[in-house]
Amino acid sequence: MLSNAILQVGLFIGLVTVISVPLGLYMARVFADQGTFLDPVLKPVERAVYRLCGVDPEVEMEWPQYAIAMLLFSLVGMLALYGFERLQQLLPLNPQHLGPLAPDLAFNTAASFTTNTNWQAYAGETTMSYLTQMMGLAYHNFVSAATGIAVAIAVIRGFVRRTSRTIGNFWVDLTRAILWVLMPLCVVLALLLVWQGVPQNFNPYVHAKTLEGGIQVIAEGPVASQEIIKELGTNGGGFFNANSAHPYENPTPLTDLIELVAIFAIGAALTHTFGRMAGDWRQGAALYVVMTILFLAGASTAIWAEQHGNPNFTKMGISQTATATQSGGNMEGKEVRFGIVDSALWATVTTDTSCGAVNSMHDSYTPLGGFIPLLNMQIGEIIFGGVGSGLFGMLVMAVLSVFIAGLMVGRTPEYLGKKIEAREMKLAMLYVLIFPAVILLPAGIAIVTKAGLAGITNPGPHGFSQVLYAFSEAGANNGSAFAGLNANTPFYNWTLASSMLLGRFMMMIPALAMAGSLAGKKAVPPSAGTFPTNGSAFVILLIGVILIVAALTFFPADALGPIVEHFAMLNGKLY
Amino acid sequence: MRNLKTAVMMTIVLTILTGLVYPLVIAGIAQALFPLQANGSLIERNGQVVGSSLIGQDFSGPAYFHSRPSAAGDKGYDASASGGSNLGPTNKTLIEAVKSRLKDVLEENPGITASQVPIDIVTSSGSGLDPEISLAAAQIQIARVARARGLSEDRVRDLVEQATRGRWGGILGEPGVNVLQLNIALDNIAPIPQKSGVKTANAAGS
Numbered sequence: 001m002l003s004n005a006i007l008q009v010g011l012f013i014g015l016v017t018v019i020s021v022p023l024g025l026y027m028a029r030v031f032a033d034q035g036t037f038l039d040p041v042l043k044p045v046e047r048a049v050y051r052l053c054g055v056d057p058e059v060e061m062e063w064p065q066y067a068i069a070m071l072l073f074s075l076v077g078m079l080a081l082y083g084f085e086r087l088q089q090l091l092p093l094n095p096q097h098l099g100p101l102a103p104d105l106a107f108n109t110a111a112s113f114t115t116n117t118n119w120q121a122y123a124g125e126t127t128m129s130y131l132t133q134m135m136g137l138a139y140h141n142f143v144s145a146a147t148g149i150a151v152a153i154a155v156i157r158g159f160v161r162r163t164s165r166t167i168g169n170f171w172v173d174l175t176r177a178i179l180w181v182l183m184p185l186c187v188v189l190a191l192l193l194v195w196q197g198v199p200q201n202f203n204p205y206v207h208a209k210t211l212e213g214g215i216q217v218i219a220e221g222p223v224a225s226q227e228i229i230k231e232l233g234t235n236g237g238g239f240f241n242a243n244s245a246h247p248y249e250n251p252t253p254l255t256d257l258i259e260l261v262a263i264f265a266i267g268a269a270l271t272h273t274f275g276r277m278a279g280d281w282r283q284g285a286a287l288y289v290v291m292t293i294l295f296l297a298g299a300s301t302a303i304w305a306e307q308h309g310n311p312n313f314t315k316m317g318i319s320q321t322a323t324a325t326q327s328g329g330n331m332e333g334k335e336v337r338f339g340i341v342d343s344a345l346w347a348t349v350t351t352d353t354s355c356g357a358v359n360s361m362h363d364s365y366t367p368l369g370g371f372i373p374l375l376n377m378q379i380g381e382i383i384f385g386g387v388g389s390g391l392f393g394m395l396v397m398a399v400l401s402v403f404i405a406g407l408m409v410g411r412t413p414e415y416l417g418k419k420i421e422a423r424e425m426k427l428a429m430l431y432v433l434i435f436p437a438v439i440l441l442p443a444g445i446a447i448v449t450k451a452g453l454a455g456i457t458n459p460g461p462h463g464f465s466q467v468l469y470a471f472s473e474a475g476a477n478n479g480s481a482f483a484g485l486n487a488n489t490p491f492y493n494w495t496l497a498s499s500m501l502l503g504r505f506m507m508m509i510p511a512l513a514m515a516g517s518l519a520g521k522k523a524v525p526p527s528a529g530t531f532p533t534n535g536s537a538f539v540i541l542l543i544g545v546i547l548i549v550a551a552l553t554f555f556p557a558d559a560l561g562p563i564v565e566h567f568a569m570l571n572g573k574l575y
Numbered sequence: 576m577r578n579l580k581t582a583v584m585m586t587i588v589l590t591i592l593t594g595l596v597y598p599l600v601i602a603g604i605a606q607a608l609f610p611l612q613a614n615g616s617l618i619e620r621n622g623q624v625v626g627s628s629l630i631g632q633d634f635s636g637p638a639y640f641h642s643r644p645s646a647a648g649d650k651g652y653d654a655s656a657s658g659g660s661n662l663g664p665t666n667k668t669l670i671e672a673v674k675s676r677l678k679d680v681l682e683e684n685p686g687i688t689a690s691q692v693p694i695d696i697v698t699s700s701g702s703g704l705d706p707e708i709s710l711a712a713a714q715i716q717i718a719r720v721a722r723a724r725g726l727s728e729d730r731v732r733d734l735v736e737q738a739t740r741g742r743w744g745g746i747l748g749e750p751g752v753n754v755l756q757l758n759i760a761l762d763n764i765a766p767i768p769q770k771s772g773v774k775t776a777n778a779a780g781s
Contacts, residue, residue, distance in 0.1 A: 007746055053584035054577070065578075072582040080586055125655055135594030142593040171581060178589065183597065190601045191608070197629050199615045200598075200605040205655055206615060208626045211639065211758055218630055218654040220615055224605065225598040242647075242657035245701030247629040248615070253748025309694070310664045316677055317689030318697060325710035326693035327749045332669065333659040335700050336643070336707040337740075339749030343701075360701045361659035364669075462663035484661030565665055574667045 001322040005303055005341045012257065012345065013292065016264045023265060024272025024284070030180040031153045031173060031273075042179045049175050060166035063516025066154055067509055069170040070147060074505070077143060078114040082106050084136035085128075094129035095204035101127065108493035113140035115504035116148055116386055118230070118237030118356055118479035119496060121488040125219035125240050130202055137237055138226045145233025145266075146177035148388025151508050152270055153177075155392040158515025159416050160278050162523050167515050181266065182232060189228045192258060197251035198224040223248055231262040234386045236356030236479040244346070244359040245335055256342050256359060263355045267291075267384035270391040278416055282534035287394050290542050294383045295352050298372045302344040305369035306330050311569065330369065333361030344369060347480075351376035354386030356479030363458070363466065363482040367569055370482070371562035374469055377476040378554040379546060380435055386477060389504075392511045396431045398533065399424060399514070401545045405531045414530055417523035427514040434506045436553045438499045439475035443468050443557070451491035457484040460575030461568065465561035472554075474499035618759065625759070630654050631706040632755050637683065638723035638767045640708070640716050640735075642754045643695055644676055647703025659701045673697050680715070687715045707751030710739060724765045734760050 029036055050057055061069065084091070085106040089099050101109065105121055112119040113136075122128070128137065150173035157167045194200050199220055206218040223239045227249050230237055244250040250259060268288065275284020307329040309320035322328035327339030334343045343360035350357050351373035362373050376383060382393040399413075399420055406413030406420070413420040446452030446467050456463035466482040473480055474496040481487075487496065532538060568575075605613040616628045626632050631642045633652040645651030646660040662669035676697040681687060696712035713735045721731045738757035741750050 004742075004746070011746065049585075049588055052588050053581050055581060055585075069578050069582070072578050073585060076579075076582045076586045080590065123656065123658070125657065134598045135590050138598065139590050139594040143589055171585065174585070178593065183593075186597070187601065191604060194601075194605040194609050194613050197612045197616050200602045200613045201615070202602070203614065206617060206624055206627075208617070208624045210626060210632050211755070211762065212632075212634060212636060214633070216626060216630070216632060216652065216654050218615060218617075218627055219657075222598045222602055224613075225601040229593075240657045240702075242659065242702035242704070245659070246657050247631075247702060247704055247706055251616075251629050253743040257743075257747055312664070312670050313673060313694060313697075316674060318673070318677060318692050318694055319690055319711075320694050323711065325714065325750075326695060326712070327709065328694060330664065330698075331694045331700075332662065332664075332673075332698040333701045334698075335702060335705050336695055336709055336751040337705075337748050342748055358701070361661055363661040363663060364659060366664050457661065458663035458666050460663075460665055462665055465663075482661070482663075483659070484663070565663075569665050573665065574670055575665050 001307070008341050009296070009299055009345060012260055013295070015261050016268050019261065019265055020268035020288070021272050024269035025276055027181060027269060027273045028276040030176050036180065038180060038184060046175055046179055050171070053171065055171040057169060057172045060169050062165050063158070063167055063512045066167055066170050067512045070151065070508070071505065073170070073174070074114050074147065077140060078110045081113060081136045081140060082110040084132045085109060088129040088132045091129065091131050093131035093134070093202060095202070096129070098127060098129050104490045104493040105488055108497045111497035111500050112479065113137055113235070113237060114144060115477050115500045116144035116233070116235055116354060116389070117474060117477040117500045117504070118235045119474060119481065119500065120237055120479070121493055123241035124238055130221050133226060133239060134222060138229060141226065141229040141233045141235040141237070142178055142182055143174070145182060145229070145235060145387045146174050148386055149177040149181065149266065149270070150174045150388065151512060152388035152391040155395060155511050155515040156274050156277050158519040159395065159418065161519045163521070164519045167512070167519050182229065185232055186225070186228050189232070189258060189262060190224045193224045193227055193255055196255045198227055198255065199248055200224040227259070228262060230357055231259045231355065232266065234263060234267065234353045234355040236350065238357060244357045245361065250359055253337055253342060256338060256346070259357070260346060260349050263349050263353050263357070264384050266387040267353055267390045270388065274391060280534060283416065286534050286539055287398070289539050291383045291394070293543060294379070294546070295348065298352065298376055298383070299345055299348040302348050302369050302372040303341055305366050305372070306344045307340045308366065310366060312572065312574070315572070330364070330366050333364030335360065347373050348376065350480055351478060352383035352385070354381040354389060354477045354479070356473060358480050361483060362469070362480060363484045367562040367566035370465065371558065373480060374465070374472055374558065374562065375550065377472045377478050378439070379550045381476045381478060382546070389477065389508070396428050396511060396514070397546055398542060399428050400432065400549070401538070401542045402531060402533060403428070404545060405541060409529070411529050414524060415533060417526065418518050418521050419524060423517050424514050427510040427517070431507055431510045432549060434502065435475060438502045439471045440557060442495045442499055443471040446471070446495065449491070451489065455486040455489060455492055457486060458575070461561055461565040462575070465565065468557055468561050470496060471499055475503035477504050618755070620759070626755050628753065628756055629706055631704045634754065634758060636767070637719055639758045639761070640713060640720060640754050643705050643708055644697065644699040645703040646699045652704060654704055657702045657704055659703060660699045684715050684719050686718065691715055706753055706755060707740070708754055710750055710752060713752040713757070720761065724761060724767065726765050731761070
């Protein structure tokens with residue numbers, strides 16, 4: 001059991017490591033337009049896109065222009081999705097004749113997919129037509145991921161350019177992220193998923209006559225094309241309600257591994273893109289090591305907690321010990337084919353990143369097993385993170401770390417040869433403070449209002465965890481859930497949508513502003529007093545800063561949820 | 576203003592590319608290369624679709640292996656309303672449900688003790704459509720099914736082994752037994768005596 005867990009986790013992170021280096025270096029070439037093997041096919045498409053849209057790829061933008069283009073594009077896309085949701089009954093590819101979404105749910109979902117959150121207050125198979133899934137939701141899976149990558153690349157340019165006013169062209173970065181990075185990977189991997197059993201059709205739902213004579217209605221659809229971009233773009237919005245626990249979304253342990261690697265791949269690769277663009281691969285590798293250590297800590301804790309199981313079941317005499325013939329552990333909300341290891345591993349991976357797809361139901365996890373996903377989101381989705389947003393989030397933490405190191409030795413902090421001064425620190429602090437504000441304030445409101453309390457479905461401390469989890473995922477743009485929470489109400493639809501929008505854009509803007517400010521600076525040559533940011537001392541400091549910031553901010557709230565529940569469970573207390 | 580026009584055009588062009596061309600191309604290739612999987616891995620018997628090898632089904636009669644409890648839809652195994660119970664680990668409702676399922680399993684399978692009952696057969700899955708049960712969960716049902724079908728336990732054990740999927744590549748995931756495929760194999764070699772067949776037909780339904 002233990003050896004298999006180590007083997008599976010080791011194989012997974014090994015694959016991510018092996019893939020991330022070439023992918024990261026490839027992305028560095030793509031965004032510097034240095035030529036790749038796909039150019040003969042994609043260059044004509046790229047030129048056509050620019051011609052149709054009136055983009056001059058030679059013109060670069062200063063950071064405010066870059067931010068405005070990004071915001072306008074997100075706004076238009078959000079309105080388009082809202083339109084698809086409200087009008088789907090009039091549009092084609094709706095064999096189940098699903099009706100329009102209510103305005104609050106349509107708004108919540110539009111905000112959710114535009115912000116790369118993919119929180120779902122609806123069940124896919126009973127709510128969304130095939131057309132809405134494809135042109136509304138899967139579209140945003142691509143563009144919200146591409147937007148994140150674009151902003152990350154712009155932020156890296158800010159760090160590595162010298163005395164430059166501009167940080168790139170948003171439209172060009174967006175287009176290249178889709179055409180050169182997301183689309184080719186999706187085509188190959190989607191077909192692998194179909195081979196393993198993920199459907200890709202436009203049939204009406206199948207009516208099967210079961211062996212015992214009943215009728216089973218089986219939902220169908222173009223699942224594979226949406227499934228893979230949902231993982232690769234760290235979006236997480238499932239085609240079906242059960243998300244990647246659904247056997248049609250994730251039929252075998254092999255698809256599980258493919259999807260898991262896809263979730264980490266781009267976030268991991270971007271650290272190497274950063275290293276290459278910074279001209280020192282160890283700068284990127286240091287961030288990669290920090291992320292990997294935090295990932296391993298989370299995964300091992302979650303697997304341990306879930307394998308340990310629920311003492312309330314042990315009392316009944318049921319076997320929760322892993323043997324050759326069963327996985328053991330806490331199997332409520334988990335699939336047999338994934339057992340404990342693949343489920344807890346997925347729960348860690350999907351919350352280290354801002355993915356939020358689930359292959360098991362986090363709401364039914366043991367208190368400590370469910371605490372890891374919660375904590376991962378509260379750390380700010382920087383352990384590989386959302387594609388793009390994970391990297392610039394980690395860079396903000398790196399700036400914070402060199403600032404603290406600078407305070408210790410009484411010297412102006414530097415990062416990549418750039419002096420970190422008052423303006424950058426103010427923006428970094430803004431970034432760090434907006435995050436808990438959009439989580440803890442509305443969560444606090446929810447637990448003292450009738451409308452908020454009405455959504456809770458698990459009594460006792462677990463109910464508080466449900467609410468805290470919902471706002472943590474919204475602010476962190478994750479989208480996974482303690483899904484028992486009855487969140488399809490006007491109260492939760494509006495408040496969670498606000499947290500998602502603020503948690504996305506109010507954090508991207510300070511990051512871009514910091515990039516703009518740094519881009520204009522001269523580089524100072526390193527001296528004997530420079531704190532090196534590519535070695536083990538920096539790795540340890542950065543991990544410390546990340547954990548301290550998260551603990552100081554969220555520990556009081558977490559203590560009332562999962563931590564109280566853990567001790568209650570050990571004492572056999574039920575609610 | 577120029578930015579807004581570009582934003583609108585970009586949205587339109589990328590919607591067509593990622594929302595229409597891409598899924599249609601995947602569907603075209605998938606239908607050509609893997610038509611069975613692309614259409615949902617459906618299983619037909621005598622020209623009638625009886626289910627999908629990937630989607631679990633509810634079984635209640637003694638002559639069939641039973642699937643895990645399911646929270647999908649009102650009656651379970653509703654493949655148009657997937658989902659888990661989302662009950663927390665300290666929720667009385669969950670603990671009571673498991674207790675009563677354990678009682679049922681022990682009653683249906685005389686001679687089995689609680690310590691032989693694996694956790695998966697008394698807990699509901701994340702999707703509510705789990706097509707599999709653990710090997711241990713199949714083993715505790717062998718005696719019951721063999722008796723109801725008039726088969727030897729060894730014969731049934733062979734069928735269970737044939738329906739067992741090991742870890743992928745010996746490493747990934749957990750082994751499992753596909754319940755629908757196992758029950759179809761049983762029906763093929765030893766149809767249920769008519770009386771109990773009628774009874775189970777009435778008990779089923781979704």
